[in-house]
Amino acid sequence: MLGPARRREEILALVGARGSARVTELSTALGAAAVTIRRDVEALAQEGRVTRRYGLVLAACEAPRPSPLGTVVAVASYVSGYMEQILLAAQRAVVEAGGRYVLDVAPDAPAVHRSFERAAATEGVTGVLFAPRWQSVDEVTSDLNGVLAPRLPLVLLERFAPRGSLLAARDAVRSDHTSGVHQALSHLRAHGHRRVLLLSRDDSPTARTVRACFAEAQRSLNMPVLSKPLLSSDGADQEHRAHAPDPIEAVTRFGATALLVHSDVDALALLPRFEAAGVSVPDDLSIVSWDDVVAGVGSVPLTTIAPPKREVGAAAVELLRWRCANPAAPARRLEIATRLIERRSVRSIGR
Known part of the structure; x- marks a missing residue:
């Protein structure tokens, strides 16, 4: 026995x-x-x-260990405080996966095209993370014409390409900005605010997404649509800015009790202007800002919508690794929810 x-x-x-x-x-x-x-x-x-x-x-089958990641090239059309957090998170994820990370800043379409050519010609490059700025529709078109079919796996960072374009057939990860608008308005509504204006930049895909869904989000929450989105940035398109009312005048004209302001920098720039006009934040006017890059360091710490910047960077690297193992699979477009961070710029009013 x-x-x-x-x-x-x-x-x-x-x-x-x-x-x-x-x-x-x-x-x-x-x-x-x-x-x-x-x-x-x-x-x-x-x-x-x-x-x-x-x-x-x-x-029992031993789980296959993922092969070490090779070189990942991050092609960024710009590096702001916002994008920096995404790129640093991507760098950490690449290094933790045993790979090498190279950042290539390409400020215009020709530079972007050269970056892709270099990456494709460099031995050991696993794939590309692409962070375009796309301030205007013309810039989108320029990049689409030049980066239609790079010969490497590619993941778009914090951007979705227009549907129907060839870049839309590539993987992408971005923050769910539409859900962020709903979070901001729901928070304001819970504090008694129904008359809310949007002051937003118009020079990025994030800004255009926020502007496009704002009225629909208001209607879904039974809030009146007071106005089309107003411009928050003095650097916005000159033609649009010429017809944009002054924010202080707009608050008075529309009887707004709260603002959603994209971005943090623009919201902070508005604070002294409101103070000079005798409008106190949050006693007279509540503000929710966007980005959470500098929202907490102003004279009034701002309640803000925080896109998941670090999560976007890490998820993009994971998606790139998945793509390398599944080259023929359909493209994946991943959105990660934003979160609202409460500070001291929102005050409850009578219901």
């Missing part, structure tokens, strides 16, 4: 040869009681040498 150690080795040999076996089959083959085999199998499972599933004893 076999001892426990020898019996368990025989179980491993039988299961390994067959791929799987039932306890009754092992009991018959080894001439041991089923209860004895069950105890042996349980001991082997605790050691990780077999797996039990659906009445079967399965051979």
Whole structure:
């Protein structure tokens, strides 16, 4: 009669040869009681040498270890405080995966095209993370014309390409800015605010997304749509700015009690202007800002919508690794939810 150690080795040999076996089959083959085999199998499972599933004893397969990541080139059309956090998170993820990270700042379309050509020609490059600025529709078109089919796996950072374009057939990760608008308005509504204006930049895909969904979000929360989005930045398009009302005048004209301001920098720039006009934040006017880059350092710490910048960077690297292992799979467009960070710029008013 076999001892426990020898019996368990025989179980491993039988299961390994067959791929799987039932306890009754092992009991018959080894001439041991089923209860004895069950105890042996349980001991082997605790050691990780077999797996039990659906009445079967399965051979334990060591999970394949992901191959070390090669060189990842991050092509960035700009590096702001916002994008810096995404790029640093991507760098950490690449290094942790055993790879090498190279940042290539390409401020215009020709530079972007050269960056892709260099990456494609460099031995050991696994893929590219692409962070375009796309301040205008013309810039989108320029990049689409020049980066239509790079010969490497590519993941767009914090951008989705226009649907129907060839870049839309590439993987992408971005913050869910639409959900952020709903978070901001829901927070303000919970504090009694229904008359809310949007002051937003117009020079980025994020700004255009925020502007596009604002009225719909207001209607879904049964809030009146007071106005089209107003400009928050003095650097915005000159033609648009010429027809944009002064924010202080707009608050008075529309009877707004709160603002959603994209971005943090623009919101902070507004604070002294409101103060000079005798409008106190948050006593007279509540503000929710966007980005959470500098929202907490102003004279009034701003409640803000915080895009998941670090999560976007890390997820993009993970998606790139997945793409390398699944080159023929359909493109994935991943959105990660924003979160609202409460500070001191929102005050409750009468309901």
